[in-house]
Amino acid sequence: MTETHVTQRLAEWIAAPRDLADLPPAVREEGVRTFFNWLGCAVGGATHETADRAVAAIRPFVGPAQASVVGRTERLDVPHAALLNGITSHVLDYDDTHLKTIIHPAGPVASAILAVAEYRPVDGKRFLEALITGIEVECRIGNSVYPDHYDRGWHITGTAGVFGAAAAVSRLLGLDAQRTAWALGIAATQSSGLREMFGTMCKSFHPGRAAQNGLMAAFLAEAGFDSSTRAIEAPRGFANVLSTKQDYSQILGGLGETWEAGLNSYKPFACGIVIHPAIDGCRQLRDELGADVMAGVSAVRLRTHPLVLELTGKTEPKTGLESKFSVFHAAACALLRGDGSPTAFTDEAANAPELVALRRKVKATSDAAIHEDQVAIEIDLTDGRTITRFVEHAIGSIHRPLSNEQLIEKFARQSEPVIGAAPTADLMDLAWRLTDLSDAAEVARASVAAGARAAAAAE
Amino acid sequence: MTETHVTQRLAEWIAAPRDLADLPPAVREEGVRTFFNWLGCAVGGATHETADRAVAAIRPFVGPAQASVVGRTERLDVPHAALLNGITSHVLDYDDTHLKTIIHPAGPVASAILAVAEYRPVDGKRFLEALITGIEVECRIGNSVYPDHYDRGWHITGTAGVFGAAAAVSRLLGLDAQRTAWALGIAATQSSGLREMFGTMCKSFHPGRAAQNGLMAAFLAEAGFDSSTRAIEAPRGFANVLSTKQDYSQILGGLGETWEAGLNSYKPFACGIVIHPAIDGCRQLRDELGADVMAGVSAVRLRTHPLVLELTGKTEPKTGLESKFSVFHAAACALLRGDGSPTAFTDEAANAPELVALRRKVKATSDAAIHEDQVAIEIDLTDGRTITRFVEHAIGSIHRPLSNEQLIEKFARQSEPVIGAAPTADLMDLAWRLTDLSDAAEVARASVAAGARAAAAAE
Structure with missing residues (x-):
């Protein structure tokens, strides 16, 4: 299928005025559950050696202590914090799944915007709206090329995730449609991640890099760094180069009316x-x-x-x-x-x-x-x-979704061994109350037990 | 063509003991010309607005002032310096060309290792040997998938370049074959860059990101961050996912005997x-x-x-x-x-x-x-x-190569307007004497007129 102005029209939708209240209640509610589940996974994976080794490699090069690594004591520059949050939230293969594409949607998007929120403050409502927008873009782009793209060997959480992060951060930065289109283009030209990496540390690196690269795509576009505005649909753009299927109606059809972000599911088990x-x-x-x-x-x-x-x-x-x-x-x-x-x-x-x-x-x-x-x-x-x-239908599928109580149990089992029981309870409470927060970054700061951070700082 | 252990055998070659003196004199000489031409292009592009906008976007997030941006007054952390040098050396489309693949070889590789050289000192001989090794790896991987890979829409300077940077930095860090294979794998899973970006700022972003990502692949592997060791040849690895042609004999055949790095050419004109x-x-x-x-x-x-x-x-x-x-x-x-x-x-x-x-x-x-x-x-x-x-044969082709005198003229015309005539003459002299230098990073520091950096520092 051919289509013109796909990237441009998608960018216009991303950049359009829109409040959280304009979204269907069920989509908003699923957005909170998505964020809650992601946060528990990020805390749960925070002490994994994959994260330790990534931190060891980047430590000599990191910038100002701007943003928390969820569940860890380091504070890193914003893009590096996004990288680490993307790794930790996926490293246990315990996160979320958009079942139509096997994308794990939250990793690239939430990792990026929570890091940004500590640098450019945003309230919980705008934060949640950006999260849902990013996931919507990511899953729709995934739908447009799935399954051919995945079958060829692309890890779609990385390749589509970078668009989701770019879209969500563009929205947080308030970029206009032109710059949002550039951000999507800068994301497109970094879209990567091979399925050959499954079973190695590089698998969780994919949503991490997608978060970091999508985030920087938005900051680059904000600074006037230009790109193609036909990056998705051009003959040598994303969809044609990385897939044999290109169904652009999956990107533009019913945009703002039907919501892929409302179809997220959460894993009961820590594997594919x-x-x-x-x-x-x-x-x-x-x-x-x-x-x-x-x-x-x-x-x-x-x-x-x-x-x-x-x-x-x-x-x-x-x-x-x-x-x-x-x-x-x-x-x-x-x-x-x-x-x-x-x-x-x-x-x-x-x-x-x-x-x-x-x-x-x-x-x-x-x-x-x-x-x-x-x-x-x-x-x-x-x-x-x-x-x-x-x-007939496995637990965690769309037919047998995890209840909020099951999400809480899952969160607690992951988080308590890492940051302790009381900080875990406080963190869960904050996450459920996301839309009431005047500063969404409060969640990031609360993900590290205060004593642990003070001790690390005193070292 | 199928082949086993391509990545592993390539990694073993990269990591094997080897001195510059083991390389054929003509290859060493072309290596110096490659570096000289790259350096002039990097200075020449240093003031381009593409670089200005990239610097504006990354500035809030950069780490310690570890490495020079060639021709500019900023000092950035090592990976960001590599990014910028990759952008500036390619932004005028005036750099070098491996004519068999249209790869511009030096950008990803030299940009990475010159930044590393300021952080982990290395003499000129080892530096040149790493440069040649990186370019050899990059061009051989390019040969294995060209032209199908390029025809599909990949900007091969980005997609192959990330391997070259990973190989060269692995060599500078002294990684063993196991870790070098991981570095190649971490590079493979970030291989990207779409031809749709030609004519936009993202084109020169490709060698920049390839330099930065390849460099970090080596530092991650050094820290024990693992990856597939079959990243090039696996069914869902680089060659199968990004190309319909896979000729692994182009990677492994005559390795260390015939040299792609000796076939580099230099553009007389600032365009494709x-x-x-x-x-x-x-x-x-x-x-x-x-x-x-x-x-x-x-x-x-x-x-x-x-x-x-x-x-x-x-x-x-x-x-x-x-x-x-x-x-x-x-x-x-x-x-x-x-x-x-x-x-x-x-x-x-x-x-x-x-x-x-x-x-x-x-x-x-x-x-x-x-x-x-x-x-x-x-x-x-x-x-x-x-x-x-x-x-019959355009100037700059393999049949009518630029002479050293023409390279000098090209360098001076680019560099003098940026850093002045006397610093340009000193810089060219240093570059020609690369193999005599006890510290290759001297070149990076000399690429900025001393007065300019002092003035910038005092701001």
């Missing part, structure tokens, strides 16, 4: 969304039959959607990061430990002898008749029985 | 290499017949290689940057002013009435029988004569 059904089903069987039965498993057969083996077919993961890409490990850990949380995907778990032994008994086959949120499980037990389970 | 034949031919006719004859031109007909109209077919350029992508403007300016230097591609020139009038009389047709360094020119004069010229 495609193995959620397998974990869910294995945990159901374990809950039903008892943990002791699971010690006597002789064979596990999974029939799965074809993407499962394509994305998570690692048979012998050696690290925690790699284990997220092993449906065999995930099923074994769900059966034996009932665990799908971050503790299921550590280096310890990847190498635990009892899990290694069980995962080698797990076989998976692709079946095009199985939907992405389904799985069929057959388990042979050593006592001769065979048990089965068919999961 | 493809319109050099037209400018050369028009200048030849003007020199031969006299400037007054050129005032009486009624029609100009060019037969050109097909890439000329594809890349430089803008009929009504409005800015200096756009005018570089107009063969019509370039021919008019060469005929009327005899100019192909940066002054031919300013906003003034793009809008000068006499040039606008003449460029509208220029017609160009594509002819597949015309080689990339050729052009056939026919000019109708108002006195009824028709004059013709066939350029």
Whole structure:
């Protein structure tokens, strides 16, 4: 499909006058849940060694202490804070999912604007509106090229995320349509991130860099740094160069009327969304039959959607990061430990002898008749029985969304070990009250226990 | 073509013990010429508004004053200095060209390592060896995917350049093969830059970001930030995702024996290499017949290689940057002013009435029988004569390389207006003596007139 002025018309929509109150209530509410879930994930991933190593590399080069790294004691310059927040919020593969594109929407966008909010103050309503705008742009651009673009090998959270960050920060900076179009162009020409990186530290680097690069695209455009204003649709622009599918109606159709940002979902398990059904089903069987039965498993057969083996077919993961890409490990850990949380995907778990032994008994086959949120499980037990389970819709899918209570439990389990119970409770409270805050950056500052930051500063 | 361990074997070569003296003398000599030409271009572009706007955008966020921006008074953190040097050295489209791929090799690589040299001191011999290694990696990766990759719409100086910067900085940091492979992987997953950006400020942003991102890839790998070690050849790695051609023999074949870095060429004119034949031919006719004859031109007909109209077919350029992508403007300016230097591609020139009038009389047709360094020119004069010229090999091509004297003249014409005549002479002297320097960073510091920096510091 060809279309003219896609970038320009999208920029005009981004830059148009719009209040949070103009958005449908359900979209606003999902925006708050998106932010809440993102924040918990960013705190939860804050102490991951991926973040430690990134900080070690950038530390000699960072600028003024302008913005918090959520859950950590460092304060960095704004773009570097965005980079780190993007890494930490995605590193546990526990964040959110736009199921139509497998984009993890909040990482690139929230990471960018929370860092900006500490530098250019903004109230919670404008902050939330920018978050929703950025996610809307990101998911619509993703829709326009999915699935061809993803199938080719692009990590769409990075490639589409940079547009979302650019759009949201452009909105916070109040850029006009011309400069917003430049920001989208500067974002487009940095769109990157290869799926080959799954299972390495570079996976979470993608939303981090998307946040940082999208943010700088907006600041560059603000300073008059120009770009093409046809960066999305031009013959040698984003959509044609990075995809064989270009459906621009997905970008412009119903803009401001139907909202992709209202379709966000939140992961119950700390791994790729495609193995959620397998974990869910294995945990159901374990809950039903008892943990002791699971010690006597002789064979596990999974029939799965074809993407499962394509994305998570690692048979012998050696690290925690790699284990997220092993449906065999995930099923074994769900059966034996009932665990799908971050503790299921550590280096310890990847190498635990009892899990290694069980995962080698797990076989998976692709079946095009199985939907992405389904799985069929057959388990042979050593006592001769065979048990089965068919999961129709996995928990965390659009049909079985996490409730606010489940989001709170997920947040607390991630955040309490990092910043403690009382600061976690305060932080959750602030996040739910986002639209009442006169200064959205309050959330960023509250994500670090006051004592911890003071201690770090005194070092 | 499929191949295993491409990234790993390339990394092993990059990390292997190697002295400058192990390289063929002609390659070393071309390396010095490459550095010399790059340096003159970086000084020449230092005052361009593209650089001013980039500096304005990044200024609030920059880190310690670690490294010079060549030709400018700012000192920035190392990665931001690399970004700026990459922008300034390419912004006039006057730099160097690896003719087999149209990569401009020095921008991403020299910009990165000169910034690093001010932070981690290195002598001139090791510096030159790293420069040549980086360019070798960049051009070989370019060869492996060219022309399909370029034809799809990728600006190959950005996409391949990030590997060159990563390789060269890995070498300066002394990374082992494992970490060098990670650096290549971190580079691969940031490989980007769209041809749609030609004619905008984002074009020179590409080598700048490639320098900065490649540099940080090496520092991240040094800090243990891991990546895939099959980033180039994996099914969802660089070559398969960004190209339909993958010829890995171009990367690994004759590594250390035949040298792409010895094939560099230097532009005599400040625009895309493809319109050099037209400018050369028009200048030849003007020199031969006299400037007054050129005032009486009624029609100009060019037969050109097909890439000329594809890349430089803008009929009504409005800015200096756009005018570089107009063969019509370039021919008019060469005929009327005899100019192909940066002054031919300013906003003034793009809008000068006499040039606008003449460029509208220029017609160009594509002819597949015309080689990339050729052009056939026919000019109708108002006195009824028709004059013709066939350029067999344009100046600056591999068959008519710029001499050292021509490089000196080109350097001086760019540098003297920016930093003055005496500092220019000193700077050129230092650059020629690169391999004698105990501290390569001396060149960076000498690129700014001492008085200018002191004055800036006192502000």
